[in-house]
Amino acid sequence: MGDTTLLLGQTLGFDGDPFADGPAAARHHTHGGVLIRDGRIADVGDGATLRADHPDARVIDHGAALISPGxxxxxxxxxxxxxxxxxxxxxxxxxxxxxxxxxxxxxxxxxxxxxxxxxxxxxxxxxxxxxxxxxxxxxxxxxxxxxxxxxxxxxxxxxxxxxxxxxxxxxxxxxxxxxxxxxxxxxxxxxxxxxxxxxxxxxxxxxxxxxxxxxxxxxxxxxxxxxxxxxxxxxxxxxxxxxxxxxxxxxxxxxxxxxxxxxxxxxxxxxxxxxxxxxxxxxxxxxxxxxxxxxxxxxxxxxxxxxxxxxxxxxxxxxxxxxxxxxxxxxxxxxxxxxxxxxxxxxxxxxxxxxxxxxxxxxLRMGDRIGTLAPGFEADLTVIDLASTPAIAQRAAQADDLWQALFPTIMMGDDRAIAATYVAGRPVASVK
The missing domain is CATH 3.20.20.140 (Metal-dependent hydrolases)
Known part of the structure; x- marks a missing residue:
């Protein structure tokens, strides 16, 4: 079966193009999980369900942070x-x-x-x-x-x-x-x-x-x-x-x-x-x-x-x-x-x-391999702290939905917002 890791946190990916389909193209789990096996995404879904289905997986809990494709x-x-x-x-x-x-x-x-x-x-x-x-x-x-x-x-x-x-x-x-x-x-x-x-x-x-x-x-x-x-x-x-x-x-x-x-x-x-x-x-x-x-x-x-x-x-x-x-x-x-x-x-x-x-x-003609949270894709991921600075945190605290919570990080975020980076399923040591 190979080495299996389960990342827990919010998850955000897309199964469509938001320019054509609007925000409904996004797939967001508030309490989600990404199961990684042999450098690839094996499953994405509800975190508790994935944890119950894969009790032997090594678990890394990122709390309320957002797990996204790198x-x-x-x-x-x-x-x-x-x-x-x-x-x-x-x-x-x-x-x-x-x-x-x-x-x-x-x-x-x-x-x-x-x-x-x-x-x-x-x-x-x-x-x-x-x-x-x-x-x-x-x-x-x-x-x-x-x-x-x-x-x-x-x-x-x-x-x-x-x-x-x-x-x-x-x-x-x-x-x-x-x-x-x-x-x-x-x-x-x-x-x-x-x-x-x-x-x-x-x-x-x-x-x-x-x-x-x-x-x-x-x-x-x-x-x-x-x-x-x-x-x-x-x-x-x-x-x-x-x-x-x-x-x-x-x-x-x-x-x-x-x-x-x-x-x-x-x-x-x-x-x-x-x-x-x-x-x-x-x-x-x-x-x-x-x-x-x-x-x-x-x-x-x-x-x-x-x-x-x-x-x-x-x-x-x-x-x-x-x-x-x-x-x-x-x-x-x-x-x-x-x-x-x-x-x-x-x-x-x-x-x-x-x-x-x-x-x-x-x-880059790589859309079949990277850039998406879905089974079979390479497990290149970034984990985003949506409250990485006091200014961002106080604005995100007023959010009514995911986009309001994420937008302050888009506009004001920097490398402090990167809680973790994974390359082919392996965590990367930070140079910060």
Missing amino acids: FVDAHVHYPQTAIIASWGKRLIDWLNSYTFPEEARFADPDHAAMIAARYLDLVLANGTTTVASYCTIHPASVEALFTAAQARGMRVAAGKTCMDRNAPDDLRDTAQSAYDDSRALLRKWHGVDRLSYVITPRFSPTSSPDQLQALGALWAEHPDCLMQTHLSEQVDEIAWVRSLYPQARDYLDTYEAHGLLGANGLYGHAIHLEPRERERLAEVDAALIHCPTSNTFIGSGLFDMAGLMAQGQRIGLATDTGGGSSFSMLRTMAAAYEVGQLRGHALHPAQLWWLATAGSARA
Whole structure:
């Protein structure tokens, strides 16, 4: 039967999409339980019933805390961990002033290993159990993250960032080396343990048409892989793309023309989309990744969550470390709420929580494995203290239902709200 553990507490999961079905898509047990066996969820339901049915299970009682799927962060740059919250730049200046000098340090495998370990420990402390990360041009940066994730048993997706122009000399590869390095890393790591390789052109301004074509060819050879890049983040970026690709119909066309538009594509930001781009993205069922703390921190714009969801787009949520200003998906949910308010559409707490769990898992094409409390799913869980600070506690004490109790933690919570994190059913030691 294997080792069996029963977690007791409130439980929250989804068996539908709250953007389509409303809060009724959620499944909440006030006195619930999650039964874990061999790293997977064996059952979810009433805690007392599960305890009676499985008397030999090891019991961990989290009291009134909320047991949830672990957070899924669908777009990050782990090499930017050390430069998070750097002052005063917009996208292009951010890259030149902060990102590129820091990424050059990843030529040193020891530095890469140190930052990879630091990053994963920070996100685990914030209740995040899966990330999709850009690395640097250095294969060692990918090796470092996958090695650190493997040691922690985490489900992680990542890839070598490819750039062959408009970047410092020490951060450029070529069309051929990008293809060769990416293929070698893919063959070594993709599908090993809980790891997935992601083909990763940074964005069209830093890749020549030849490099985009080479990576499009690699994706065609490995269509089961994800591909991640950036799209329509800032208006000056879009103008730059137009000058570099004068023949393109729009920004998305720079990817589409080179084989980099597809159902397994992850397109970060996607703020300033043209009507054709929106239609094509929906048509191919690509994923758009909303990065709200980044979009406000570097002044990019306001993502059209309501309009894009109404079009049937597949959307994930992400911190965008380190252009994003927090490692916390709680803070990211709060920023998504604020962006929605500025666009005249208040996201319900159920929608926010779904985006950070099942929605992001679906965006990463992992919705059949993670992001949901249901039998058969991998037991990546976070446990939320709904009274983690005096300010949150006094507000939650006035709650009439789950959503009123949870919303103060979404808006004001941080790593203090994470009572526990479980990866494949195993508790993770906190780095707090």
